[in-house]
Amino acid sequence: MKKIIKSAVNTLGxxxxxxxxxxxxxxxxxxxLHIGKNAGTQVMHVAAKLKDYGINIRKFGHDMKLSxxxxxxxxxxxxxxxxxxxxSGFYSRKRKGQPRIYSxxxxxxxxxxxxxxxxxxxxxxxxxKGDIGKKARMAIKSISHTGMQQVxxxxxxxxxxQRPPLTIIRQENFAxxxxxxxxxxxxxxxxxxxxxxxxxxxxxxxxxxxxxxSDRALENLREWYVQDCYFYEMxxxxxxxxxxxxxxxxxx
Numbered sequence: 620m621k622k623i624i625k626s627a628v629n630t631l632g633x634x635x636x637x638x639x640x641x642x643x644x645x646x647x648x649x650x651x652l653h654i655g656k657n658a659g660t661q662v663m664h665v666a667a668k669l670k671d672y673g674i675n676i677r678k679f680g681h682d683m684k685l686s687x688x689x690x691x692x693x694x695x696x697x698x699x700x701x702x703x704x705x706x707s708g709f710y711s712r713k714r715k716g717q718p719r720i721y722s723x724x725x726x727x728x729x730x731x732x733x734x735x736x737x738x739x740x741x742x743x744x745x746x747x748k749g750d751i752g753k754k755a756r757m758a759i760k761s762i763s764h765t766g767m768q769q770v771x772x773x774x775x776x777x778x779x780x781q782r783p784p785l786t787i788i789r790q791e792n793f794a795x796x797x798x799x800x801x802x803x804x805x806x807x808x809x810x811x812x813x814x815x816x817x818x819x820x821x822x823x824x825x826x827x828x829x830x831x832x833s834d835r836a837l838e839n840l841r842e843w844y845v846q847d848c849y850f851y852e853m854x855x856x857x858x859x860x861x862x863x864x865x866x867x868x869x870x871x
Contacts, residue, residue, distance in 0.1 A: 641687045642679060649785065650694035651678045652685060654772050655764050656708045657697040658790040660719070661814060665797055668813040672806055685776045695800060697788035698769055698854050701844035702837055704790075708764025709738040710826060731758035737829055742836035745843050759843070770850040779857055787854045 644650055653659045666676035688694055713732055716722040724732065734754050735741040744755035760766045776782055785803055788796040798810045841848055
């Protein structure tokens with residue numbers, strides 16, 4: 620049974636590593652620290668193309684944290700604005716990962732989605748008084764993609780100063796940030812043709828038919844994910860300091 624599960628997970632592009640063990644990397648491998656709902660599937664589409672140029676990017680499962688990578692590992696990761704990641708994570712799990720994959724709800728996720736039909740309703744009630752607020756706070760922690768903050772992948776690691784990444788990919792600026800990675804790897808190739816436009820393959824979905832996040836919902840999410848809001852700012856500061864002037868950042 621374990622072999623069957625491992626084979627299925629590896630087929631999806633993951634490496635299984637127990638949460639209490641460290642990963643092993645070859646000297647020619649670059650680790651991609653995969654934080655859920657941050658364009659990781661699209662990163663690996665590009666990575667598959669880069670193999671033709673002798674660049675080996677290895678993706679691990681969501682359980683892999685920076686502290687489990689070798690201290691000298693070359694790595695990078697992707698980030699996303701917290702409110703956008705929440706929206707994507709909520710509906711991804713509500714669809715049970717479909718259409719690209721199928722992952723059944725946990726018992727706790729089933730309860731969460733029975734209580735909250737849409738993401739806006741959950742977000743608006745995060746700090747409500749009484750039973751509805753308690754249920755909202757329970758629900759957001761029960762849904763796998765919304766229950767963790769991005770900064771949780773860096774527990775026990777002062778990564779900015781002590782273990783800096785090669786670069787950081789912002790989901791909102793995917794093409795330009797991936798191009799920066801190629802430039803850092805001394806690869807003079809246009810990344811644009813490597814980015815898939817197929818929404819299923821990219822695990823990308825539109826939310827035009829769902830209630831938009833209200834001002835109250837957005838304010839609540841920024842308060843709930845306050846650590847990630849500061850984390851995102853830290854990452855942008857890193858890009859400015861370590862990579863140089865970024866046209867997108869400079870325009871802000």
